[in-house]
């Protein structure tokens with residue numbers, strides 16, 4: 487497997503890395519088979535998070551005996567020093583290890599004050615000092631936050647949604663990370679499930695030598711496809727280029743980064759969750775999304791006032807009300823089918 491230097495961490499990670507969010511959806515033994523196969527095929531970088539229910543536990547269960555041959559990144563969603571330290575200790579226990587390679591702050595809506603000794607950032611530094619992690623990073627869905635994190639120089643890695651639906655300013659972020667020697671980890675290389683032909687993002691990312699995609703994998707067949715693509719990396723030309731351009735024109739409007747810039751909504755709609763519900767239903771455990779609370783949240787879309795505020799605020803040019811409506815229709819259908827199969 488080809489390896490990439492992850493910025494100033496100097497970690498040599500495989501260009502095809504494993505995103506362990508979707509393994510929440512499979513049982514422990516299936517997860518083990520998939521994770522072992524990934525390891526045996528040469529994938530050495532596994533990204534998980536405290537917030538991904540049992541994902542860390544599945545990695546610990548499957549890969550503890552080869553811990554020193556792999557690179558593990560996890561995330562803390564907490565906003566204080568003390569809680570970040572608690573989270574990482576829980577992560578270590580679940581992962582059956584005494585350190586992670588990268589500890590990331592998980593998508594904070596506001597970047598922590600790096601001078602505040604009680605901040606989440608101070609928690610990262612203390613975790614590093616205690617040897618719980620080797621390097622520190624941050625993940626974010628917001629371009630200005632990701633850019634501010636890069637410019638602060640305080641983080642070794644930045645994780646951000648990136649694929650061929652991304653806008654030029656996002657491509658520039660990747661290039662600027664490379665110039666600053668900051669590791670760039672791409673989440674949503676398949677756009678959270680919108681992109682269905684894995685050859686395309688694979689070929690696209692060949693043009694970004696420093697970018698390390700963590701492909702969310704939940705089925706052996708998906709993993710096998712990535713392994714075979716890695717053996718014969720596709721080139722972005724001819725048919726592939728045409729397919730990518732077609733996707734770009736058809737899907738660009740559906741790629742919600744969950745950044746929340748379009749909010750608040752006067753009708754109380756949780757746009758940054760509702761506008762990507764179709765993907766959440768299929769890429770994370772779906773049961774919580776079918777609760778009465780989630781259903782009520784989705785049904786609020788009916789109360790949209792068509793004020794257009796969200797659309798005018800979205801920096802990615804999405805037709806947010808139309809996207810919400812599309813997600814609501816899909817949600818209703820998914821819900822009805824789930825209820826029927828429960829009977």
Ligand code: SF4
Nearest residue numbers: 751790791793794796
């Ligand atoms: S158009 Fe609808 S969803 Fe968008 S801000 Fe207005 S009320 Fe909210």
Ligand code: SF4
Nearest residue numbers: 742743745746748800
């Ligand atoms: S609709 Fe646009 S602004 Fe709102 S969360 Fe999605 S990407 Fe962000």
